[in-house]
Amino acid sequence: MPRKGGRRLPPCRCIVMSSVPTQPASETPPFRFENSYARLPANFYGRVQPTPVTEPWLIKFNRPLAEELGLDVRAIECDGAAIFSGNLIPEGAEPLAMAYAGHQFGTFVPQLGDGRAILLGEVTDTSGRRRDIQLKGAGQTPYSRRGDGRAALGPVLREYVVSEAMHALGVPTTRALAATVTGQPVYREQILPGAIFTRVAASHIRVGTFQLFAARGDMDSVRMLADYTIDRHYPELKDDERAYLALFKAIAARQASLIARWLHVGFIHGVMNTDNMTISGETIDYGPCAFMDGYDSKTVFSSIDQFGRYAYANQPAIGQWNLARLAETMVTLFDPVADTAVNLANDALGEYGTIFQKHWLDGMRRKIGLITDEDEDLDLVQSLLTLMQKGKADFTLTFRRLAASAENVGADMELASLFEEPEATSPWLERWRRRLTREPQMEIERAASMRAVNPAFIPRNHRVEQAINAATEDADFSLFEALVDVTSRPYEDQPGRSAYAAPPKPGEEVLQTFCGT
Numbered sequence: 001m002p003r004k005g006g007r008r009l010p011p012c013r014c015i016v017m018s019s020v021p022t023q024p025a026s027e028t029p030p031f032r033f034e035n036s037y038a039r040l041p042a043n044f045y046g047r048v049q050p051t052p053v054t055e056p057w058l059i060k061f062n063r064p065l066a067e068e069l070g071l072d073v074r075a076i077e078c079d080g081a082a083i084f085s086g087n088l089i090p091e092g093a094e095p096l097a098m099a100y101a102g103h104q105f106g107t108f109v110p111q112l113g114d115g116r117a118i119l120l121g122e123v124t125d126t127s128g129r130r131r132d133i134q135l136k137g138a139g140q141t142p143y144s145r146r147g148d149g150r151a152a153l154g155p156v157l158r159e160y161v162v163s164e165a166m167h168a169l170g171v172p173t174t175r176a177l178a179a180t181v182t183g184q185p186v187y188r189e190q191i192l193p194g195a196i197f198t199r200v201a202a203s204h205i206r207v208g209t210f211q212l213f214a215a216r217g218d219m220d221s222v223r224m225l226a227d228y229t230i231d232r233h234y235p236e237l238k239d240d241e242r243a244y245l246a247l248f249k250a251i252a253a254r255q256a257s258l259i260a261r262w263l264h265v266g267f268i269h270g271v272m273n274t275d276n277m278t279i280s281g282e283t284i285d286y287g288p289c290a291f292m293d294g295y296d297s298k299t300v301f302s303s304i305d306q307f308g309r310y311a312y313a314n315q316p317a318i319g320q321w322n323l324a325r326l327a328e329t330m331v332t333l334f335d336p337v338a339d340t341a342v343n344l345a346n347d348a349l350g351e352y353g354t355i356f357q358k359h360w361l362d363g364m365r366r367k368i369g370l371i372t373d374e375d376e377d378l379d380l381v382q383s384l385l386t387l388m389q390k391g392k393a394d395f396t397l398t399f400r401r402l403a404a405s406a407e408n409v410g411a412d413m414e415l416a417s418l419f420e421e422p423e424a425t426s427p428w429l430e431r432w433r434r435r436l437t438r439e440p441q442m443e444i445e446r447a448a449s450m451r452a453v454n455p456a457f458i459p460r461n462h463r464v465e466q467a468i469n470a471a472t473e474d475a476d477f478s479l480f481e482a483l484v485d486v487t488s489r490p491y492e493d494q495p496g497r498s499a500y501a502a503p504p505k506p507g508e509e510v511l512q513t514f515c516g517t
Contacts, residue, residue: 030075030083031133033092033121037203040228043213043221045096050086050118051139051149053194055183057081059477060160060484062177065200069125069133069177084178084198086118086138093120097141101215102208102275103325105309110215112208112275113143116151119204130232132204133177136197150186154468156195157480159286161467163199165459165487166283171261172254173283175200193472202282205229207326208275214329222329233280244333245344252323252352254281259319260359263312264367265455266292266395270302270513272310272318274325288513291458293503295388295395301461301513316360320352366453367399368432369406369446372439380435387428391419394503396458403450405429406436407443455490456501459483461510463500 037045058081066073082088089095097114104112117136125131136159137151156179166173182194205225213221226244230237240246258281262269269276270288278284288302297313305311310318327345335341364381365373388398398418404411412429416422441449467479486500494500504510 029091030072030079031090031092031121031123032070033090033094033123034130035092035094035121036130036228036232037098037119037122037132038094038096040224041221043099043218044225045098045119046113046142047095048097048118048139048141049089049095050135052087053085053182053184053196056085056087056196057181057183058084058178059181059195060176060179060480062164062175065175065177067126069123069131069200071123080178081180084135084180085182085196086135090120095120097143098204098209099143099212100206100208100275101212102206102273103211103322104273104275105305108211108215111143111212114141114204115144115147116141116149117199117204129202132199132201134199134201134204136199137182137194138196148186150182150184150194151197152186152188152192153181153195153472154192155287156197157468157471158289158464159197159199161459161464161480161483161487162286162289163283164484165490166267168488168490169265169455169458171265171267171283172258172281201278201284202280203232203278204284205232205279206275206284207277207279207322207329208273209279210326210329211274219332223333226330226333229279242334242344244330245335245348248323248327248330248334248345249348249351251279251281251326252348253355255319255323256316256352256356257281257359258283259315260356260363262315263360264363264453265458266295266312268292268299268301268310268312269315270300270305270310272315272322274322277319277322290461290510290513292395293460293509294392295385295398296392297385297389301511303512303514316353316356319356320349323352324349363453367450368402369436369441369450370439371441371449374435374438376435380432383428383431387419387424391421391424393418396455397501397503399454400451400456400501403447403454406450407447409433452491456493457486457490457497459487460500460504461513462504462508465510 061080063073066076076083079088083090095118097118099113101110102112117134118138118141119132119134122130122132140149160176160179163173163176167175177200178198180196182196184194185191186194210222210225226247230243230247234247234250237243237246237250268290271285276285290301292299292312298308299312300308302310327349331341331345334344361378365377370377401415405415416425419425463483467483470476470479486494486497
């Protein structure tokens with residue numbers, strides 16, 4: 001395979017193996033694993049080894065993240081292709097596939113689990129946080145359900161680009177540690193190059209993990225999972241007299257904040273099934289995800305979301321729906337009296353909407369340059385969104401150019417040019433400027449604050465597809481490398497890279513994205 005624009009790290013061991021060895025104990029381990037999830041009972045997971053691949057090649061290694069995780073970067077760079085392909089299991093790893101259930105597009109599936117993902121283990125990073133390291137696409141597991149357990153190169157590159165861009169945008173997310181080509185094809189609608197994605201997460205516990213045990217009537221395991229979740233993610237709740245209710249409320253609050261942040265950057269997850277909703281409050285599973293170009297509250301990209309269940313504007317309500325499913329699994333833990341427990345659950349679910357609305361409106365205020373609160377602000381924001389939808393204005397560029405208008409009224413024309421009827425923006429801009437007269441910030445300070453929350457660069461769908469196509473068709477990773485670099489600094493004006501900020505030209509639009517399985 002030609003290797004344009006990629007980076008091949010020098011191997012120190014043979015990377016073509018017929019078995020999956022463990023790193024010799026005499027060497028200093030590059031990972032210091034402490035695997036708490038593997039200490040849970042066997043019904044929580046299945047032990048499994050990655051399936052070796054023939055010719056792994058490490059195309060991307062996230063060295064800054066590796067350093068943040070406290071890993072031995074030099075050792076990993078020596079054996080990166082073997083480790084991140086699953087051919088070489090680091091000392092201390094205890095590979096397993098996690099079991100879970102979930103509602104998929106509203107239909108409950110009682111047994112899902114990691115069908116192509118294998119958790120190597122957990123490390124404690126330099127900030128003292130426990131983090132999972134997982135291989136995605138490393139072969140069949142007990143939960144593969146006749147699947148091959150593999151991933152194609154395109155979805156691996158998409159997840160790498162988008163998850164790292166989300167991190168740079170300040171949105172809680174799983175992270176990308178590495179992307180590796182396997183040297184073997186995968187068979188989907190067509191033959192594609194295979195790859196493995198190495199994902200880092202606070203944990204991989206999902207709403208669906210709770211659902212698995214509740215559906216079986218195994219409340220001992222539900223309680224054990226809740227206790228484990230408190231210990232790992234919410235230790236401050238241990239002494240709460242209603243610790244399980246407090247846990248549910250904390251999870252709901254994190255989800256409310258997370259989904260508000262999605263909306264602030266125009267992100268559509270695409271598959272908000274309960275098995276894709278983490279208990280930690282991180283974005284996970286970047287399958288048919290995408291960022292909007294022209295603003296439309298009904299935007300859907302996922303090819304499998306035929307009825308718009310997970311459309312942009314539906315995401316907050318779906319978040320609450322998913323939380324209701326979580327509450328159903330935990331309700332008996334809230335109170336021994338059934339009616340009291342149900343009332344507590346319903347009250348907590350009601351709080352989610354209030355918390356979400358506050359996070360969303362506070363964020364939208366910041367996007368239009370407001371730092372004080374007034375009753376008319378909600379209508380001011382909604383009026384702008386309505387104007388953007390009618391005018392088919394680009395979501396990201398509208399807010400970025402609004403920052404220029406906050407500093408200089410002469411920039412209004414460039415902002416208005418994004419709308420099909422530019423003159424329609426004048427009444428709103430006049431109303432907005434009247435509101436700004438009651439703000440304490442000076443123009444320069446306000447514009448800087450707005451640019452700090454309104455990105456210039458997002459991983460636009462057409463750019464992601466161009467990078468994927470170049471990699472899969474020509475083994476050219478230069479577009480992928482450039483896109484990762486540009487979106488790692490989304491709030492900076494990057495000279496010479498204005499093309500990455502531009503919406504797609506006619507014929508470049510990407511209207512559908514795909515799951516990858």
